Amino acid sequence: MDLSRRLTFRLTPRGLRTYCAAVPYTLAQRMLMANVPQDLKYTKEHEYVKPAAEEGVYVVGITDYAQGELGDVVFVELPEAGRHLKEMETFGTIEAVKAVSELFSPLAGEVVEINGALDSDPALVNNDPYGEGWMIKLRVSDAATVDRLMNADAYQSHIGG
C-alpha cells in the first residue's frame, strides 16, 4: 500500500445541495440563540475578553456561539499560570465529543490565573461560558490592544447575526 496515494476532490453544485439537506438545523436558528453580551470584546476565533477585578487583567473564554457549535465539552487543556503569550498564540486546546480545537490568545500578556474547575467539570464551558466557564486571566501587555478587538455588534455580524 502506497501511503502517499489520496483522492483530492471538489464540490459540484449537486454536492452543495446535498450538504444543505444534510444539516439538521439552520444557521439562522443558531445565530438567534447565541448570547453576545454587549459589554465584552471578541475575536474572530470566538474568544471573548472581559475586564477582571484587577486593573489590566482580563478574563478570556469562548463565546456562547462557539460552545454551541462545539457541542458537549469533555476536556480543556490550559497553560500554566505565569506563561507569557503572544497575540494569537495557541494557549490550549478544547475537546468536544472527540473534536479537538486550538484555543488562541486574543492578546499578548501573562497568564496570571487559570480556571482549575474546568479540569473536573469541563461542561462549565457549555453551561456558563461567560461566567464559571471562563478559561484564563491575562495581564495584558498593552491595554490599548483590547480596544482593537471586536465589539458585540461586530462579533454578531461576524457570526452572521
Added chain:
Amino acid sequence: MAVDEALLASVRGGGPPTLRFYRWSPACLSLGRNQPARGQYDLEAIRARGIDVVRRPTGGRAVLHDRELTYSVAVPDGLLGSPRATYAVVNQALAAGVRRLGVPAELAPRSGGRVPVPSLAPCFKEPVEGEIIAGGRKLIGSAQYREGGVVLQHGSLLLDGDQAEVRSLLCEPPGEAESTAPATLAMFCDPLPSWNALVAELAAAWEETLGVVSCLSQLSLEEQLCASRLMERYSAPAWTWHQ
C-alpha cells in the same frame, strides 16, 4: 498521523481538499489527543506483540488499527459546512459506502446519556451521536482536529476482530463487565471484499453522497516533506506519553 496532519497543513495553505484511505503495518494503537496514557499501558506486552503506539491530534479514545481501514478527510472549514456539519456529512458518505457492500449501516442517534470523556476505555466501546453503527453496534469510530480554518477528520472502519486487545494492553485491565463488542464488516460480508474493492465502494459513495468530483493523486513533494518533519513529533515519546 504525520501524513494526515501534513494534508491538513496543505489544505490550510490552499491545497486541495483530500480524502485518504490507508491501513497500518505493523498494527498500531492510536491514543486520543487528551486521553490519559502515561503509566497506564503495559509497554512490555505492546512490544512483545509488535504493536506500535501513536497519539493522534484528534480527540476520543484508543483504537487498535489492525484488520481495519483508516480514512482521513482534510477540508477547509465551511466547504462541507461547519465542523459539526462536516462530521455529519462525512459519516453519511461513509455509511452509504458500507451500505453498498450490504451492511445495514445507520447513524447513531443521540443517546441522551452522558457524553464519553477521554479515558482509557476503547473508542469502540460506545458510539456517540452521528457515528456509524450496524446492528446496534459501532462500526466506524471517528474524531476531528480543527486548526487554522481547516478540519481534519479521521476514523477507523473495523473489518474483523473485536478490539478486545485494547483492554488487554492496559497495565490493569478494568474488571468491569465487557461491553458489547463492536460491529465489523466481516459480520455482514462473507467473504470480505478485497482492499481495492472496499476502497472503490467507499470512494464511489463519497462522490455520490457529496456530489464531488475526485481524482487520484500522490502527495506533493511539499506534503511529503511536511509529513517527514511531523513524523519526528509523532514518533517522540514526549508526545505519545505526555499524559
